Amino acid sequence: MAKPLLEFTDKGIYCEQGKFYIDPWKPVDDAVITHAHADHAYWGHKHYLAHHLSREVLLYRLGEIELQTVEYGETVMKNGVQISLFPAGHVIGSAQIRLEYKGEVWVVSGDYKTEDDGISTPFEPVRCHHFISECTFGMPVYQWKPQVKIFEDVNSWWQNNVDNGVATVIVGYSLGKAQRILQNLDLSIGKVYTHGVIENTNEALRRNGVILNPTERITIDSPKEEVRRGIILAPPSSVGTPWMRKFQPYSFGYCSGWMAIRGAKRRRAADRGFILSDHADWDGLISAIDATGCEKVYLTHGYTASFTRYLNEIGFNAQEVHTLYGDDEESASSPAEGEVVEEKEKALSPGEDLGEAKEESAI
Structure with a gap:
């Protein structure tokens, strides 16, 4: 029996023929x-290959690395293995990795979502024999x-806060979620002020040619009352910190797919939860996998056990x-599988009011 083109090792997904690893x-x-x-994207590799829109963010996060970047659809050959990148729709610059060798095609999805968010290059299904997929939100509740x-709900909440003299703080992961929020805010309401971590990421993306709506970095010299009249875009790490508390009184909203579950909202002590994910939902996962026409699907992270069972039951050849x-902001903070099953019937509508937060929690 021929050895598969890709194998799962203790270092990552390995292509022995091409002598390279994926993520x-x-x-x-x-x-x-x-x-x-x-x-x-970890530090310490000798050579990196990624999409060109990831270039400046990778250099910002990892420092001076040996980095080669390509466009979607461009081909790179490594020892006879044809490598090409296709849009994953997850965040700006995210890609699925397509490998072909002697007529055998594998695709590694990375993280992906199937909804066009208006800023990331939309997800594009890629036909293959073997598909390696995430399943972060691989439960029907999502x-x-x-x-x-x-x-619409986010902007209405922001306007209401302005009308009532309450500052607005909205939390999202610094790469992907923050830019998605930024591009969809109603800037007629006010200015967008950013935490330094988010603004550093914005600046890296702008250096890469990405056009983003205007933002203003919050510094020690920023007039507090002016900032409070706008909307404050902050990363999860700022929740419960003195930096965030200095804007009191404020209403704090959290954007994540986990906001579909009450327990997740309680743990974050948020006033509002907005169900906004950069990962595919249940239907998106199934439709994406089906569109590949793959002979076998491998599930890497998320609800791998239950989703594998379901796919096999409906006729796919799936393996966990x-x-x-899964250590990004959304994946790392996932509730236990049992908790999700128990709380299926408690999923809330997007932006449901959670009332005043009783406690602050650092994420």
Whole structure:
């Protein structure tokens, strides 16, 4: 029996024929990177290959690395293995990795979502024999509403806060979620002020040619009352810190797919929860996998056990595999599988009012 083109090792997904890894979590000589989130792009590799829109963010996060970047659809050959990148729709610059060798095609999805968010290059299904997929939200409870509905709610909440003299703080991961929020805010309401971590990421993306709505970095010299009249875009790490408390009184909103579950909202002590994810929902996962026409699907992180069982029951050939992916803001903070099952009937509508937070928690 021929050895598969890709194998799962203790360093990451390895292509022996091409002598490279995809999103390895231990230092290797040659790494192909799906996107710049910390659980997929580690420091310490000798050579990196990624999409060109990931370039400046990777350099900002990892320092001076040997980095080669390509466009979607461009081909790179490594020892006879044809490598090309296709849009994953997860964040700006995210890619699925397509490999072909002697007529056999594999695709590694990285993280992905199937809804066009208006800023990331939209997800594009890629036909293959073997598909390696995430399943962060691989439970039926996770069904996303169109983002236009979510942002109608976000902007209404912001306007209401302004009308009532309450500052608005909205929390989202610094790469991907923050820019998605930024591009969908109603700037007729006010200015967008950013935490330094988010603004550093914005600046890296702008250096890469990405056009973003205007933002203003919050510094020690920023007039507090002016900032409070706008909207404050902050990362999860700022929740419960003195930096965030200095804007009191404020209303604090959290954007994440986990906001579909009451327990997740309580743990974050948020006033409002907006169900906004940069990962595919239940229907998105199934439709994406089906569109590949794959003979076999491998599930790397998320609800791998239950989703594998379901796919096999409906006719796919699915296998659960173990990786170290899933340490980005959404994946790392996932509730236990049992908790989700118990709380299925408690999923809330996007932006449901949670009342005043009783406590502050650092994320």
